[in-house]
Amino acid sequence: MLLTPVPVTRTVRLDRIVDDVTARVVLSRGQAGDLIRARFALDGLPRVEEFLVGRAVAEVPTLVERLCGLCPVVHHLAGARALDALAGAAGTTPTAETVRRLLLHGTVLEAHARRLVEVSQTPAHALRLFARQVVVAAAGARHVPRCAVPGGVRSAVSADDRDALAGRAGTAIQRAADLLAQVETREGRASGPVFAGHDVALVDRTGALDLYGAVLRARAADDELSVEAASPAEWAGLVAESRPGAAASRPFLRRLGPDRGGYRVGPVAQLRVATHLSTPAAESARQRWAVARGGARWARAVVALHAAEVVHGLLGDPDLVAGTLVAPETGPPGGSGQPRSVTGWVEGPRGLLVHCYRVDAGGVLSDATITTPTAQNERWLAQLLTGAARERPTAITSLGAPAPGLAEALEDAVREADPCLPCSSRPTGMMGLRILVGDVPTDPAGSGEG
Numbered sequence: 001m002l003l004t005p006v007p008v009t010r011t012v013r014l015d016r017i018v019d020d021v022t023a024r025v026v027l028s029r030g031q032a033g034d035l036i037r038a039r040f041a042l043d044g045l046p047r048v049e050e051f052l053v054g055r056a057v058a059e060v061p062t063l064v065e066r067l068c069g070l071c072p073v074v075h076h077l078a079g080a081r082a083l084d085a086l087a088g089a090a091g092t093t094p095t096a097e098t099v100r101r102l103l104l105h106g107t108v109l110e111a112h113a114r115r116l117v118e119v120s121q122t123p124a125h126a127l128r129l130f131a132r133q134v135v136v137a138a139a140g141a142r143h144v145p146r147c148a149v150p151g152g153v154r155s156a157v158s159a160d161d162r163d164a165l166a167g168r169a170g171t172a173i174q175r176a177a178d179l180l181a182q183v184e185t186r187e188g189r190a191s192g193p194v195f196a197g198h199d200v201a202l203v204d205r206t207g208a209l210d211l212y213g214a215v216l217r218a219r220a221a222d223d224e225l226s227v228e229a230a231s232p233a234e235w236a237g238l239v240a241e242s243r244p245g246a247a248a249s250r251p252f253l254r255r256l257g258p259d260r261g262g263y264r265v266g267p268v269a270q271l272r273v274a275t276h277l278s279t280p281a282a283e284s285a286r287q288r289w290a291v292a293r294g295g296a297r298w299a300r301a302v303v304a305l306h307a308a309e310v311v312h313g314l315l316g317d318p319d320l321v322a323g324t325l326v327a328p329e330t331g332p333p334g335g336s337g338q339p340r341s342v343t344g345w346v347e348g349p350r351g352l353l354v355h356c357y358r359v360d361a362g363g364v365l366s367d368a369t370i371t372t373p374t375a376q377n378e379r380w381l382a383q384l385l386t387g388a389a390r391e392r393p394t395a396i397t398s399l400g401a402p403a404p405g406l407a408e409a410l411e412d413a414v415r416e417a418d419p420c421l422p423c424s425s426r427p428t429g430m431m432g433l434r435i436l437v438g439d440v441p442t443d444p445a446g447s448g449e450g
Contacts, residue, residue: 056363056364156320
């Protein structure tokens with residue numbers, strides 16, 4: 001008698017992922033009624049690493065690209081860079097790296113163009129359309145990317161797509177420059193207080209910003225380098241979480257400790273950490289931004305121009321349309337049958353995203369940790385919110401309706417740090433912030449101001 005095998009099923013509770021996360025700002029008062037700190041409540045955000053654990057390496061690419069509806073491409077590429085090593089690939093090929101770089105810069109350009117619509121709709125919409133066409137040409141899909149595989153990419157960019165995009169790239173650069181000029185006119189001065197922590201971003205071997213870089217650098221508030229050149233393999237020894245496993249995990253630089261090692265990522269950090277940009281128009285703009293100590297929106301406009309220039313250069317690279325797609329494997333998935341830990345990272349629109357995997361001898365993920373820009377920027381956001389609230393001390397004396405201007409100021413702070421939540425891109429007055437006031441600090445070990 002033959003027994004019919006019982007299929008193995010796995011139940012995924014979608015309400016743990018599609019969570020009704022309310023945008024809440026918590027204002028904590030001392031006994032005298034004065035403001036102690038403000039913070040954005042991230043605790044309702046789910047962590048998704050458990051959906052990768054127990055999966056074979058071959059399954060992971062189709063899972064990581066669906067981890068975040070707002071940033072599918074950067075999760076896809078960060079995961080792919082870790083999986084390159086897990087698959088035993090001897091590095092990616094020139095074609096694979098060029099296609100991946102095109103996808104990444106197109107994604108960054110699209111995201112920043114969307115955020116700059118409030119500056120000027122016509123050029124921002126046109127720039128966003130061009131960037132979307134770049135993403136589709138590289139990813140093979142409109143939203144969920146079908147680009148990277150362990151050790152390479154599924155396909156090169158077609159010559160027809162390359163030629164069509166190349167014919168519009170110059171106009172895209174001009175539109176990005178126009179948007180930047182309007183931002184500079186509106187914000188040609190310092191924006192906000194100096195961040196008390198460190199800035200972290202990826203650079204190339206010369207110190208130039210590299211969104212797909214292999215080198216991590218950190219710079220302190222006094223401009224001294226706190227980390228000069230770290231590799232992905234050094235990440236676990238470089239950064240720790242003060243609340244491991246929590247949505248608000250509060251990563252910090254290990255050697256400086258949880259109090260002094262707080263840091264931020266994103267466009268401001270990218271421009272502060274890099275010694276220069278590799279594209280001429282954006283580098284000139286970065287220098288003006290640095291002199292003026294500009295804020296995040298200005299930094300986004302600079303990075304958008306840089307991304308447009310990089311896309312233009314990549315469209316002229318012959319490796320984009322022809323070449324070897326996947327590097328030869330040097331061993332079975334997971335290496336030579338031994339447990340391994342690997343890390344992949346990229347710079348997305350909101351900053352550094354890091355995927356760390358541990359794979360067992362059978363090529364199955366036994367552990368995974370994803371460090372998001374939102375978690376890394378929590379301390380910076382807390383500093384911005386605290387500053388905004390302290391400018392309006394009478395607004396936090398009761399639990400009643402906030403005084404005029406407080407909600408708008410807190411919204412501006414949220415947009416500056418740009419957490420990976422839908423509320424951060426909503427128009428003024430429509431963020432839907434809930435402002436909670438407590439008579440005692442609601443988060444004694446919180447993220448405060450530093």
